Amino acid sequence: xxxxxxxxxxxxxxxxxxxxxxxxxxxxxxxxxxxxxxxxxxxxxxxxxxxxxxxxxxxxxxxxxxxxxxxxxxxxxxxxxxxxxxxxxxxxxxxxxxxxxxxxxxxxxxxxxxxxxxxxxxxxxxxxxxxxxxxxxxxxxxxxxxxxxxxxxxx
Amino acid sequence: xxxxxxxxxxxxxxxxxxxxxxxxxxxxxxxxxxxxxxxxxxxxxxxxxxxxxxxxxxxxxxxxxxxxxxxxxxxxxxxxxxxxxxxxxxxxxxxxxxxxxxxxxxxxxxxxxxxxxxxxxxxxxxxxxxxxxxxxxxxxxxxxxxxxxxxxxxxxxxxxxxxxxxxxxxxxxxxxxxxxxxxxxxxxxxxxxxxxxxxxxxxxxxxxxxxxxxxxxxxxxxxxxxxxxxxxxxxxxxxxxxxxxxxxxxxxxxxxxxxxxxxxxxxxxxxxxxx
Numbered sequence: 501x502x503x504x505x506x507x508x509x510x511x512x513x514x515x516x517x518x519x520x521x522x523x524x525x526x527x528x529x530x531x532x533x534x535x536x537x538x539x540x541x542x543x544x545x546x547x548x549x550x551x552x553x554x555x556x557x558x559x560x561x562x563x564x565x566x567x568x569x570x571x572x573x574x575x576x577x578x579x580x581x582x583x584x585x586x587x588x589x590x591x592x593x594x595x596x597x598x599x600x601x602x603x604x605x606x607x608x609x610x611x612x613x614x615x616x617x618x619x620x621x622x623x624x625x626x627x628x629x630x631x632x633x634x635x636x637x638x639x640x641x642x643x644x645x646x647x648x649x650x651x652x653x654x655x
Numbered sequence: 656x657x658x659x660x661x662x663x664x665x666x667x668x669x670x671x672x673x674x675x676x677x678x679x680x681x682x683x684x685x686x687x688x689x690x691x692x693x694x695x696x697x698x699x700x701x702x703x704x705x706x707x708x709x710x711x712x713x714x715x716x717x718x719x720x721x722x723x724x725x726x727x728x729x730x731x732x733x734x735x736x737x738x739x740x741x742x743x744x745x746x747x748x749x750x751x752x753x754x755x756x757x758x759x760x761x762x763x764x765x766x767x768x769x770x771x772x773x774x775x776x777x778x779x780x781x782x783x784x785x786x787x788x789x790x791x792x793x794x795x796x797x798x799x800x801x802x803x804x805x806x807x808x809x810x811x812x813x814x815x816x817x818x819x820x821x822x823x824x825x826x827x828x829x830x831x832x833x834x835x836x837x838x839x840x841x842x843x844x845x846x847x848x849x850x851x852x853x854x855x856x857x858x859x860x861x862x863x864x865x866x867x868x869x870x871x872x873x874x875x876x877x878x879x880x881x882x883x884x885x886x887x888x889x890x891x892x893x894x895x896x897x898x899x900x901x902x903x904x905x906x907x908x909x910x911x912x913x914x915x916x917x918x919x920x921x922x923x924x925x926x927x928x929x930x
Binding site: 501517518519520521524540541542543545548551554555556557560561562564565609612613616627628630631632 | 690
């Protein structure tokens with residue numbers, strides 16, 4: 501089936517099988533491998549992308565469901581090749597990553613969280629990221645990075 | 656994991672969706688948010704040969720005030736329930752329980768109609784809806800019919816919907832105020848409840864439901880009867896496991912679930928100010 505998806509502001513027209521999952525469409529059809537596959541069971545959040553501005557687990561959505569929609573992946577966040585998105589910058593600044601595997605999903609979930617709640621408490625950040633697992637257990641600095649990105653003092 | 660191959664049909668309206676289901680028969684399934692169905696398809700627990708995508712039936716995402724009840728379109732997402740000012744004011748338990756489903760990503764895609772039609776006895780929303788009472792609208796080839804919530808959950812992952820019917824609307828009584836509570840006991844943040852209890856006062860009557868205490872979500876009838884007979888919350892909560900058939904799995908034995916049901920019912924009643 502032919503689908504037309506606006507991915508990171510560019511319209512991509514692709515022929516996909518109905519059973520293709522959004523995450524494999526992004527990684528294998530479009531070569532956008534920044535979105536990781538972790539558990540593949542909608543638990544870990546490594547595959548989090550935005551669909552129409554909201555965080556979604558791309559392993560639990562069909563590519564055909566994204567037809568006509570706007571998708572943003574980690575590759576589409578930064579304003580330019582030499583400038584990070586403020587959330588990416590905050591993760592770098594506050595050491596919000598260890599092995600980095602969960603990071604693209606964490607960053608995308610965190611951006612969606614701040615979109616819905618621009619000044620969350622620490623508890624709200626932890627709850628807002630409950631759909632994202634970090635096997636390095638590096639949650640403390642991830643939470644710090646999100647709070648800092650929302651303009652709150654974390655020193 | 657990738658689901659087995661299927662044909663994909665997209666419905667533009669509920670009439671078209673029902674016509675498509677009628678055309679393809681019981682090998683076809685409705686796809687709404689997909690957050691119950693797609694995981695099952697990936698595990699080959701469900702292998703439909705046709706998916707009828709109703710996710711774009713745009714006129715089924717409403718949450719409306721209909722004077723004596725709230726009408727919710729079947730495609731309203733958990734996120735839209737959670738943030739609806741109307742629900743927060745008129746039916747706060749439902750907004751709250753929606754906020755406890757899965758995680759934010761799941762709530763952005765998952766729908767109330769999908770969750771109810773899936774009829775998972777461990778799900779949050781079916782039990783909340785059962786506690787509130789009210790009714791559900793189903794559309795079939797011969798038009799619409801109304802099903803009472805108390806008649807809707809018929810078995811393990813089974814509902815009163817027939818194969819050619821689509822759930823279109825959820826009608827909930829108004830239950831404003833603070834006399835409600837939801838207790839969800841689980842080990843991991845985003846998990847299903849090992850046991851859950853919803854307690855809410857609807858027009859002066861205390862209604863209590865149980866999550867994951869049988870093959871369907873259940874009303875805690877013995878607790879409700881005890882309260883109606885003048886028992887205290889502590890006394891009534893002792894009846895919480897009466898008439899249940901709690902499952903056993905890696906999380907809990909039936910005995911442990913019965914214990915949880917009693918403790919969580921007491922907590923829910925006390926937190927709801929029902930004593």
